[in-house]
Amino acid sequence: MEQNLFVYNTLTRKKEEFKPINPPHVGMYVCGPTVYSNAHLGNSRTYISFDLIFRYLTHLGYKVRYVRNITDAGHLEGDAGDEGEDKIEKKAKLAQVEPMEIVQKYTVDFRDVMRTLNILPPSIEPTATGHIIEQIELVKLILQNGYAYEVNGSIYFDVEKYNKTQDYGILNGRKLEDLINNTRDLGGQDEKRGKLDFALWIKAKPEHLMKWPSPWSVGFPGWHLECSAMSNKYLGKQFDIHGGGIDLMPTHHTNEIAQSMAACHTNPARYWVHTNMLTINGQKMSKSLGNSILPHELFSGDNSILSKGYSPMTVRFFMLQAHYRSTLDISNDAMEASEKGFKRLMNSFALLDSLVASSNGEVEIAPLIQRCYDAMNDDFNSPVLIAELFEASRIINSVKDGKLKIDTQNLALLKQLMNTFVLDVLGLKDEQAANDDLPNVLNMIVGIRNEAKTNKDYATSDKIRNGLQDIGFQLKDGKDGTTWSKI
Known part of the structure; x- marks a missing residue:
């Protein structure tokens, strides 16, 4: 079925129909992490959101080239990203190691977190240090067009x-x-002509560790420059979607547009897409407030803010229950509600293969499928999609309990709906199913209980039932025997 997708464009401040420049190809660039510390939850929220977008565009049949960079040089500590000390160098000096050891350590950590959250890798993951030549060439072009100037070996963009x-x-x-x-x-x-001017190339001080030769000085590129150079190299002068966290919009993305306009005379992206902030118990998450939680601390429960740990898929489900443009607040109540909701959805998903079709059915699945598409076509509205999937879950449970009949065709559509939207689009997976031996173990325990019932040993039978319930498994006795499911 043909789908008309609408995307909120930060550039125009409205939803617009998504029309790729060169269909069926789609170019998407998302600003990646600066690898000087562990990946944080704000990163995770942003990359889960763009993973959803990547998955859905792919599902619609687009051939997506998804580029997400690794910043491994040139991101300084100042508000604009081009003042102060290099974040990676600072960490390297403190640890008395090579900067590239810091880069390697935290790039590995970032990729581990992405994999744990079932975030698909991008098509290309370029690094800033691997594209110094491209950045120098871009600076030359901006100078040639008259929008930059040199002072003492550094090059600044002339904003005014x-x-x-x-x-x-x-x-x-x-x-x-x-x-x-x-x-x-x-x-x-004092080197800059105007307050808003930003560095394209910075002359390195003698003690600076990460530096390269250029026509102007031995130095290093400005933080904003790398994304312009790499998006241009892999996606062209103009591509479809540029994304990142809302915190990048005022300066980093604003400067990217200026650089691209000055060099290539075009805004680099047709659609600018931004994810909103993550808060914890109503407060902005920050190290200074002592309320910052790393992903692995959220998974393990090894933190002083939440009462227990939550599985990676529960965290992913929690983040997808909010629209990517809305602020999302982490709290005990919110996480526990998401944990219950995720289990409920996956429990019904696990029942799909055991459903039996009837010759005549009472339910039509096609309208439900269309509502799922309608949700995603409305600016990737994952919370509305999840609400529709809970309706699908209700139908599955009703068919299983014999309260509702479904014919063969609609049962096939129901399976297609759940596989498409739960697995392929939302990127959720049943963590319990990862233990392949679990069903065999539970079936053996159910068999022992059945023997106890046959021998009228009801005390043992009840002990098994109650024990399984305590660890999250429910037994149902029916005319076709005993079945188990996760609570």
């Missing part, structure tokens, strides 16, 4: 000159005067 012909604040909706008035003086400001 650029704003005379283009709208610098087109993405963040701010006027240049307001941005200038709200910008505090930063170190190195």
